[in-house]
Amino acid sequence: MRRSTGQHGTQRGRTGWALAAMLCAAWLPGCTETEPEVQPEPSGIQKATAPEPGIEIDYIAHASFLMRAPDGTELLIDPYANRVWLGYDWPQGIEPDAILITHPHYDHDAGRYREMPFPWSDDVPVMDAPETHIFGDFTVTGVRGKHADPYGKEFGQLNTMMVIETAGLRIAHLGDNGPLTAEMIAGLGRVDVLMMPGDAVYHILSAETTMDIIAALQPRVVIPMHYRLGDLELTDDAPSDLGDIDPWLEGRSVVERLGSNTITLTAGTLPAEQTFLVFEHAPDVTKPSGS
Numbered sequence: 001m002r003r004s005t006g007q008h009g010t011q012r013g014r015t016g017w018a019l020a021a022m023l024c025a026a027w028l029p030g031c032t033e034t035e036p037e038v039q040p041e042p043s044g045i046q047k048a049t050a051p052e053p054g055i056e057i058d059y060i061a062h063a064s065f066l067m068r069a070p071d072g073t074e075l076l077i078d079p080y081a082n083r084v085w086l087g088y089d090w091p092q093g094i095e096p097d098a099i100l101i102t103h104p105h106y107d108h109d110a111g112r113y114r115e116m117p118f119p120w121s122d123d124v125p126v127m128d129a130p131e132t133h134i135f136g137d138f139t140v141t142g143v144r145g146k147h148a149d150p151y152g153k154e155f156g157q158l159n160t161m162m163v164i165e166t167a168g169l170r171i172a173h174l175g176d177n178g179p180l181t182a183e184m185i186a187g188l189g190r191v192d193v194l195m196m197p198g199d200a201v202y203h204i205l206s207a208e209t210t211m212d213i214i215a216a217l218q219p220r221v222v223i224p225m226h227y228r229l230g231d232l233e234l235t236d237d238a239p240s241d242l243g244d245i246d247p248w249l250e251g252r253s254v255v256e257r258l259g260s261n262t263i264t265l266t267a268g269t270l271p272a273e274q275t276f277l278v279f280e281h282a283p284d285v286t287k288p289s290g291s
Helices: 009-029 180-189 207-216
Strands: 054-061 064-068 074-077 099-100 132-135 138-143 160-166 169-175 193-197 221-225 255-257 261-268 275-278
Touching: 054 221, 064 193, 074 160, 099 138, 099 169, 138 180, 180 207, 193 275
Parallel strands: 074 099, 169 193, 193 221, 221 275, 255 275
Antiparallel strands: 054 064, 054 261, 064 074, 132 138, 138 160, 160 169
16 A cells, blocks of 8 residues: 555644643653654655766867867867977877867968868868857857967968857967957957967067956966977977976966866866966877987
8 A cells, every 4th residue: 555645644643643642641640742843745856966067178289179068079279280390299099070270370270271281081170260160069259360470471460269168168269369459359258268378488478468368358267378398399499489388377376287188177167266277288299209
């Protein structure tokens, strides 16, 4: 027989308590009976809380990142060419669903502008202009910018900043953009995570411009990129005019070194205080064999 659990079951329980109280008073002087606490009935089935969706970010090297949406879609941004200016090779086995290229420099477009062999098939879409495209869970908006002076004049200093949005997060990758105009700031909109050039000789952005950009966009997380990776270079002066990251980080408010090349960021767990997040490069990026 099924046990009654509704209003009638509660009433029966109270009747039983009243009878017990009467017997207690009649047979045992000084006996008192306390009404038992009635437990509230469950209002419904309690469901387990699902993990908050986020963006998985893998740092490859230089200015290149692989980003993974909650549905598994993978975006690769700014792949570099093998051993052109940079002394190391592109790792094998990266097969993204789409590729984002901020500008046609060999350390950002895998050498495509130089007509080097592009290491992906024609089936992989490439976004390299100020447009909006949807790739799976990702919405990507290109914002027209300008390459930092004095570089990139051979292609009109074209630079498209990329805003990558999913799971309530907005990540902006600046490429090699210079100072931001009011129009560029408006185009970028809210920025939760900012990927920006940063190195000790301020190869792309001066110290003043760096602070101006951070003050204008107010990101919760700043990810520096486009700095010298000393353990991958063959000589101390290579690549030319590119500085290390450690001196650039001095004086920053909060610096967190991951100790790995990957992290998953979610909208609900971004730090309350602006944090500079420093990755290791991908472990399969190595010096050329024999070095």
